[in-house]
Amino acid sequence: MRKAVMAVIFLGIAFLIIKTNFNITNESEQFPSSGKVYREICGTIKRGETLFDIFKKYSLDIKELFYLKEASANIHKLRELYPGRPYKIIIDENNKINSFTYWINEDSILNINRNESGFCAEKKNVEYERRLEHIGGTIKDNLISSVGEGKENLMLALQLSDIFAWDIDFTTDLRNGDTFKIVVEGYYLDGEFKKYGEILSTEFFNNGVTFYAYRFEYDGRTDYYDTEGRSLRKAFLKAPLSFRRISSGFTGKRFHPILKIYRPHQGLDYAAPSGAPVSSVGDGTVTFAGYKGQYGKLVVIKHPNNYKTYYGHLSKIEKGITKGIKITQGQIIGYVGTTGLSTGPHLHYEMRINNNPVNPLVVKLTRGTSIPKTLMAGFRDFKNEMDARLALITPPVFAFAGENKNSRLQ
Numbered sequence: 314m315r316k317a318v319m320a321v322i323f324l325g326i327a328f329l330i331i332k333t334n335f336n337i338t339n340e341s342e343q344f345p346s347s348g349k350v351y352r353e354i355c356g357t358i359k360r361g362e363t364l365f366d367i368f369k370k371y372s373l374d375i376k377e378l379f380y381l382k383e384a385s386a387n388i389h390k391l392r393e394l395y396p397g398r399p400y401k402i403i404i405d406e407n408n409k410i411n412s413f414t415y416w417i418n419e420d421s422i423l424n425i426n427r428n429e430s431g432f433c434a435e436k437k438n439v440e441y442e443r444r445l446e447h448i449g450g451t452i453k454d455n456l457i458s459s460v461g462e463g464k465e466n467l468m469l470a471l472q473l474s475d476i477f478a479w480d481i482d483f484t485t486d487l488r489n490g491d492t493f494k495i496v497v498e499g500y501y502l503d504g505e506f507k508k509y510g511e512i513l514s515t516e517f518f519n520n521g522v523t524f525y526a527y528r529f530e531y532d533g534r535t536d537y538y539d540t541e542g543r544s545l546r547k548a549f550l551k552a553p554l555s556f557r558r559i560s561s562g563f564t565g566k567r568f569h570p571i572l573k574i575y576r577p578h579q580g581l582d583y584a585a586p587s588g589a590p591v592s593s594v595g596d597g598t599v600t601f602a603g604y605k606g607q608y609g610k611l612v613v614i615k616h617p618n619n620y621k622t623y624y625g626h627l628s629k630i631e632k633g634i635t636k637g638i639k640i641t642q643g644q645i646i647g648y649v650g651t652t653g654l655s656t657g658p659h660l661h662y663e664m665r666i667n668n669n670p671v672n673p674l675v676v677k678l679t680r681g682t683s684i685p686k687t688l689m690a691g692f693r694d695f696k697n698e699m700d701a702r703l704a705l706i707t708p709p710v711f712a713f714a715g716e717n718k719n720s721r722l723q
């Protein structure tokens with residue numbers, strides 16, 4: 314199967330790859346420091362391994378282990394070491410511990426240093442180097458495989474689907490040949506890519522229409538805005554089956570959610586796996602939650618402006634979802650099933666205005682609040698910079714261009 318190509322292009326930012334002794338290897342080495350000979354032990358915690366095991370392995374003074382534990386007791390308990398986390402121990406010429414470093418998680422480090430009176434522990438934030446990544450791609454089969462393999466690319470695909478949740482249903486709307494461009498923060502340690510941060514701006518060409526999103530913050534609130542500075546939010550999500558929820562709910566095997574949508578009657582039918590979480594498309598109040606004839610297990614939600622939405626054939630209604638309960642957009646209300654008059658697992662979704670059925674896919678909805686006029690100059694500056702960056706991602710490499718999947722052009 315051909316994979317879509319992901320090209321990561323760094324703008325003309327020169328950078329050095331600095332190799333340090335922090336490499337994750339189980340080696341100890343000699344190196345001189347301020348005239349004394351120190352020894353360094355680097356490694357990663359193995360499954361079931363304790364600090365005691367490590368001390369025994371390297372013939373370190375067990376007494377010092379207790380002092381280390383004591384020093385860090387109020388900061389991070391050394392009993393709680395997780396497999397896969399790196400550590401580093403520096404030992405002086407008398408086989409005494411000079412310092413102990415442990416990566417608590419992606420963002421913080423425990424540092425225990427020897428001073429005149431004993432050990433002193435502190436927790437520090439990992440100082441990532443932030444770069445901007447420029448990613449372009451073409452949809453081939455589905456969003457996740459098009460963005461690329463691996464956990465970080467999955468997170469990026471989910472972030473993208475969240476940004477456009479009001480405009481694009483990533484489970485049914487994508488077409489082969491759709492293209493996307495993303496400007497996203499990339500976090501690096503010692504010149505090595507570690508993780509993506511926030512998407513700053515993105516352009517998605519879907520089925521003939523181009524959508525834009527720019528991340529902008531004011532009054533302490535961050536949101537994504539269109540080219541005119543209007544929030545991408547709308548009263549209703551594009552679909553009641555969230556790409557994120559469906560993708561993360563089926564992690565057992567790699568699941569690439571592509572759902573089928575049918576319109577056999579006054580509503581939409583989503584062929585979806587049984588048990589897939591169903592979300593309310595908008596804020597509202599539950600007016601019905603229970604069993605109702607051909608609908609089977611059904612939830613009905615009343616929204617502002619005389620809108621109502623219906624979610625039928627559910628296998629289960631979410632706990633706590635009862636008549637009169639207030640619901641927020643995106644909240645889980647039940648799970649896909651085949652109750653009532655139904656031949657297989659699917660979600661029956663219906664929207665009504667003043668009790669008249671309408672096609673939710675063509676209902677015109679206005680965007681959310683606009684950026685205040687006084688801040689528009691700042692927004693335009695940011696948008697111009699992002700547009701210049703997006704323009705550099707050209708053209709997105711098409712899937713049939715070659716087999717060089719996930720090529721990173723550095």
Ligand SMILES: [Zn+2]
Pocket residue numbers: 578580581582660661662
């Ligand atoms: Zn139906």
